[in-house]
Amino acid sequence: MLAYLARRIAFGAVVLIGTSLITFAVAFLVPADPAVTLAGAKADPQTLASIRREMGLDKPVYIQYGLYLARALHGDLGRSYIRRESVTTLIEERLPATAILAVTAISLSLLLGIAMGVIAAANRGRTLDHTLLFTSLALVSMPVFWLGTMLLIAGGLYLRSFPLGGFGGPRSLVLPAITLALGSAGYYSRILHTNLTQALDQDYVRTARSKGVSRTGVMLHHAMANALLPLVTLAGLDLAGMLSGVVLTETVFNWPGIGRLAYEAVFNLDVPLIMGTVLFSALLIVIANLVVDVIYVWLDPRISLAETR
Amino acid sequence: MVRLRIETLGAAMVIGLLVIALFAPLLAPHDPTRAVAATYGDPGAPSLAFPMGTDQLGRDVLSRIIFGARISMTVAIAATAITMLIGVAIGLAAGFFGGAIDLALMRFTDVMLSLPVLLLAMAFVTVLRPSLGSILFVIGLVSWTSVARVVRAETLSMSRRDFVVASNALGASAPRLIGRHIVPNVAPIIIVMAALGVSGTLLLEAALSFLGLGIPPPAPSWGRMIEEATIYFRTAPWLAIFPGFAIFYAVLGFNLLGYGFLARREQ
Secondary structure (H helix, E strand, O other), X not given: OHHHHHHHHHHHXXXXXXXXXXXXXXXXXXXXXXXXXXXXXXXXXXXHHHHHHHHOOOOOHHHHHHHHHHHHHOOOOOEOOOOOOXXXXXXXXXXXXXXXXXXXXXXXXXXXXXXXXXXXXXXXXXXHHHHXXXXXXXXXXXXXXXXXXXXXXXXXXXXXXXXXXOOOOOHHHHHHHHHHHHHHHHHHHHHHHHHHHHHXXXXXXXXXXXXXXXXXXXXXXXXXXXXXHHHHHHHHHXXXXXXXXXXXXXXXXXXXXXXXXXXXXXXXXXXXXXXXXXXXXXXXXXXHHHHHHHHXXXXXXXXXXXXXX | OHHHHHHHHHHHHHHHHHHHHHOHHHHOOOOOOOOOOOOOOOOEOOOOOOOOOEOOOOOEHHHHHHHHHHHXXXXXXXXXXXXXXXXXXXXXXXXXXXXHHHHHHHHHHHHHHOOOHHHHHHHHHHXXXXXXXXXXXXXXXXXXXXXXXXXXHHHHHHOOOHHHHHHHHOOOOHHHHHHHHHHXXXXXXXXXXXXXXXXXXXXXXXXXXXXXXXXXXXXXXXXXXXHHHHHHOOOOXXXXXXHHHHHHHHHHHHHHHHHHHHHHHHO
């Protein structure tokens, strides 16, 4: 187990280094001169030169990258050009709003997705199954920002039951969470449906049925145990993805999370903030992958550690 | 039987979309770029003359959506072509050659998979400046990963089949093996991935447009129409409702097509 963990962590490190290389390359392509961005267009050459020296911009690219990596390892992702604050602090400030939204949305989508998947699988081949298949594909096909806008118009404008965006109180959470949850719910129900129908064809299910266990009993006790496992993986990775900011939903609902932060960073060409949010996102996904892999091995004894890469 | 219905429905929806895009000038009641309503300056509500209303510049929304099909379909299909080119090349190479090449390519794919797609696309488009070319390029660059993985898995299982092994033993060259034996057998999954890819690129293009990083005006892309509508969503919700429905329809059509075939393969 320790050797397996070590291998997974080493791979995670490789992914993070790859990510940092890609973000650094993007940052390098940005046409704006960071020194000018910081000091303003009217700054005299002396000030610019001293800023460049201070930031290490006068050094070769590979040294700049090395410095960046060394600082990042100590949790220092640099300072935002526009907000003049540490990128780490900015991400920390925005994390709670995003976390509340992400956790609510994932819980909601799991609830809905599992319900739809189980009902569809229990009614295999019937009209209800096909209706749910179509519904789940329709949920997956909706553009998130459009769904959010429609919910705003319906729930905020006509029903007047929910605020028209912003962050404050449980009421403000409802519409963004639904917006974010519906797409994943459709996807989860598809995956669960496929896994359940496969599991229901297995020998152990037939054995249980012949021993007199009811259809529902088999479904809930025998098939579910196996079918839920891949869903754990997916939901874990999705949660990590959402925690790193949900740009579209946060933009539609004016939600003060990391997604909006990243959106503003891109528009202001705030290079350290762009790199910081992308790296943070990759870090979360690497951690989620690690956790999910370990849980997997722990939950399913059939997966041998030697076989998993 | 029923799987067939899902695909058929998807195919019908896609064909309908292509017909609309192709015959847009014949089908659209008005010029999509000209002010045609008397309500110039204010969005006009849907009426008999303008079933989907008019926008803040007095242009007919229905006509803009019909012409928008051209832009959206062109972008989606071209971006998918780029996505498929990268994904299929990487998947074929990794699956066929195996060993160090496979390891390197798949690790690279894993790195790309850990990156936030939309954020990366936003950063690239901002740096390159939004234009048709840059948007196609960026969408292709960030969305090939799942194609590469699926094609690699298929290629891997194909290259272990007897007919490929035999052909290899008879001295067939790598290009011949790939071209004559692997590609024709991997083609079905490539087509399915392409259908699903179009729905993915449609959504990504719409999202970029919504964030103000779409193809520059006056081209009426559906995503841009929603972006322009957001400031009017209190007074003129139809400006956002109809273009979004067009995106939803197009994405659903391609998804039904792709998932329908995928489900049939799994049976």
